[in-house]
Amino acid sequence: MNVTNKTEINEEFTFETERVFGRPWRMDDAEGAYAIYGNRQVYGNEPNLLIEGIEQMRTKLAKVIERDSQFPAGLGSYASFHKPSGKLAGNLLLKALPDNDGNLTDDIEIGWHLERSFWGQGLASEGARELLRIGFETVGLDEVLAVCRTDNEKSMAVMRRIGMTHVGQTEQYYPQLVELWKITRDEFENTRNNQQD
Numbered sequence: 001m002n003v004t005n006k007t008e009i010n011e012e013f014t015f016e017t018e019r020v021f022g023r024p025w026r027m028d029d030a031e032g033a034y035a036i037y038g039n040r041q042v043y044g045n046e047p048n049l050l051i052e053g054i055e056q057m058r059t060k061l062a063k064v065i066e067r068d069s070q071f072p073a074g075l076g077s078y079a080s081f082h083k084p085s086g087k088l089a090g091n092l093l094l095k096a097l098p099d100n101d102g103n104l105t106d107d108i109e110i111g112w113h114l115e116r117s118f119w120g121q122g123l124a125s126e127g128a129r130e131l132l133r134i135g136f137e138t139v140g141l142d143e144v145l146a147v148c149r150t151d152n153e154k155s156m157a158v159m160r161r162i163g164m165t166h167v168g169q170t171e172q173y174y175p176q177l178v179e180l181w182k183i184t185r186d187e188f189e190n191t192r193n194n195q196q197d
Contacts, residue, residue, distance in 0.1 A: 013073045015134060020127040022078030022092055025065055029079050030058045032088040036115045049113065067104075071095065074139040075108070080127055082118060090114035092127040094135050097145060097173045105173070108135065109145050112158065119154070125161045132162060133192075136185045143185070147178040156181070163191035 014023045025033070034057040037049055051057045068076035077093040091113045096104040110131055112124040135141045146164055148155040156166075156179060164181040171177050183191075 013076070015078065015127075015130050016083075017126050017130050019083050020080055020089070020092070020123055020130070021083050022080040022127060022131075024068060025061055025077060025079045025091075027058065027061060027065070029088070030054060030061050032079070033057055033061055033091070035088075036090055036113060039116060041116055068095070072139060074134045078131075080123075082123065088115070089118040089123055092124070092131060094131045094139075094144070097147070099173065100171070100175050107145055107173075108139075108141055108143075109147060109173075110135070110162075111146060112155075124158045128158060128162050132183065132188055136188055141185065144183055144188075146181040147173055148181075150177060150179055152179070163187060 012024065014021070016022070031054065034051060034054050037051040037057060037060070038053070040050065051060060064077050075094055075096070077091055077095060079088060080090050080092045081087065082089040093109070093111045095109060095111075097107045097109045099105050110128055112128060114124055132144060135144050146155075146159050147170075148159075150169065159166075159181045162183070164183045165187070167180040167182055169177055170180045173180075
C-alpha cells in the first residue's frame with residue numbers, strides 16, 4: 001500500500017475501546033503532549049523522543065498533524081485518553097515507518113508512548129488491538145510492523161500480547177538498531193478468533 005497517495009482523508013477519525021478513546025492530535029494538546037514527551041524519567045534515554053520545552057513540543061506537534069493529514073483515514077498518531085479518568089494517557093499510532101533519512105516508507109508501524117502513570121494497566125495492548133483491527137479492516141493493510149529499542153522489554157511484551165512475531169534486528173528504520181516485529185492480517189484474524197473461542 002502506498003500511503004503517499006492520498007485517498008479519502010478523515011481528519012476526525014477516532015477509535016474507542018472499553019477504556020481508551022483516541023482522536024487526531026490538535027495544537028491545543030501541546031501541554032498534555034509535553035507532559036509525556038518532556039518527561040526525562042520516561043524518555044531520557046531516547047533522544048529522538050525527548051522534548052526540551054513547550055515551544056519545541058508545539059513545533060513537533062504541528063509536524064505530526066501535517067504529516068498525518070497526508071495519510072488515508074485510519075492511519076496517523078492519536079491523542080489517546082483514559083476514558084474512566086478523562087486524562088490524556090499517551091500517543092497510540094498506526095503510521096508509515098521512516099527510513100534512516102526520515103523519508104516515509106510504504107511499511108506501516110504500530111506503536112505507543114504512554115505517560116508514566118498509565119504504564120502497566122494494559123492500555124497500550126487494548127488500544128493497539130483496536131488499531132490493528134482498523135489497519136486490517138478499514139485501511140486494508142496486509143501486514144503491520146512494530147519496532148523498538150533492543151532493551152525495551154515493556155514494548156516487546158505488548159507486541160507479544162497483541163499477537164506479533166519477532167523478526168529480528170534491523171537498521172532499516174530510524175537511525176538506530178531496532179527490534180522488528182510483525183503481524184499479518186491472517187495472523188490477526190486467527191488470534192482474534194482464538195480469543196473469542
